Amino acid sequence: MYGRERVRAGELRDRYPHAAEVLGLYLALVEVWESVGDDVPADGALEWAEANVLPRVLAATAAGPRPLADAITAAGAAATGTGLLDAWAADEDLTPVERYLARATMHVVPPKAWTARRKAPGPARDDGPGPGSARADRPGPGSGGRCAACGGAAQLSYRVASEDPLVSGRRMLACAKCPHEWNFSATTCPNCGETGKRTVHAEAHAATEAPHVGRAAPDDRSVFPHLRAESCQTCRSYLIDVDLGRDARAVPRVDELAAVPIDLHLAGLGYTKITPNLMGF
Numbered sequence: 001m002y003g004r005e006r007v008r009a010g011e012l013r014d015r016y017p018h019a020a021e022v023l024g025l026y027l028a029l030v031e032v033w034e035s036v037g038d039d040v041p042a043d044g045a046l047e048w049a050e051a052n053v054l055p056r057v058l059a060a061t062a063a064g065p066r067p068l069a070d071a072i073t074a075a076g077a078a079a080t081g082t083g084l085l086d087a088w089a090a091d092e093d094l095t096p097v098e099r100y101l102a103r104a105t106m107h108v109v110p111p112k113a114w115t116a117r118r119k120a121p122g123p124a125r126d127d128g129p130g131p132g133s134a135r136a137d138r139p140g141p142g143s144g145g146r147c148a149a150c151g152g153a154a155q156l157s158y159r160v161a162s163e164d165p166l167v168s169g170r171r172m173l174a175c176a177k178c179p180h181e182w183n184f185s186a187t188t189c190p191n192c193g194e195t196g197k198r199t200v201h202a203e204a205h206a207a208t209e210a211p212h213v214g215r216a217a218p219d220d221r222s223v224f225p226h227l228r229a230e231s232c233q234t235c236r237s238y239l240i241d242v243d244l245g246r247d248a249r250a251v252p253r254v255d256e257l258a259a260v261p262i263d264l265h266l267a268g269l270g271y272t273k274i275t276p277n278l279m280g281f
């Protein structure tokens with residue numbers, strides 16, 4: 001079920017020492033997701049996920065990168081209590097640890113089952129805004145930069161391989177909240193709709209040192225020849241773009257996890273990622 005993801009994460013873990021821990025955790029989560037298989041019930045999916053998937057995610061994470069494991073221990077029951085999954089599905093504000101746990105757990109629950117609790121939801125979480133105040137500042141589904149299946153923001157963009165080597169392939173956006181992907185203009189910012197003021201940042205030359213990210217095109221020595229960031233000067237946001245024409249083996253949602261040096265570079269320039277990835281980068 002996750003065969004391509006598993007193989008790719010293993011390849012990238014060997015290739016990119018800087019991402020080895022994160023990809024190791026991703027592989028542990030793949031085990032969790034595979035162990036669930038097709039068990040997700042149509043009725044009461046959130047209750048079920050809370051009881052059956054969240055504990056496995058916690059166990060997998062306890063053996064993962066120290067900062068994340070420690071943050072979960074520090075947050076304790078507050079991060080794993082009833083209502084976490086509902087809050088995530090409703091796009092309420094969550095702490096980074098809560099968001100990670102909810103995303104890793106809800107990965108196996110399709111959007112149509114997100115509201116499928118058997119009983120009425122409990123009292124509103126006292127540490128977050130209620131459903132009515134959820135993220136009114138963001139455009140809703142239907143505006144092209146948002147997922148038509150769940151209203152989520154774009155996690156990343158990728159280019160499909162083109163028949164013509166001189167022409168970039170079609171651009172797709174992948175949802176941060178669900179598996180949906182959709183075709184999107186290659187020249188438009190998914191966050192604000194700006195069509196002009198975009199900048200491409202690619203890792204241009206590295207040799208054996210830390211990757212150097214700049215505004216030039218990647219060259220033969222690039223560590224990430226198929227990864228780049230597309231930023232928008234109007235809303236100061238960016239996302240990672242994966243070019244399958246440059247690396248046909250890439251699995252965009254896995255490769256994006258390895259782009260941490262590019263994320264750090266963009267953060268240093270004052271850009272905010274449209275959506276942090278599963279691991280919080």
Ligand SMILES: [Zn+2]
Nearest residue numbers: 147150175178
């Ligand atoms: Zn979605």
Ligand SMILES: [Zn+2]
Nearest residue numbers: 189192232235
């Ligand atoms: Zn923008």
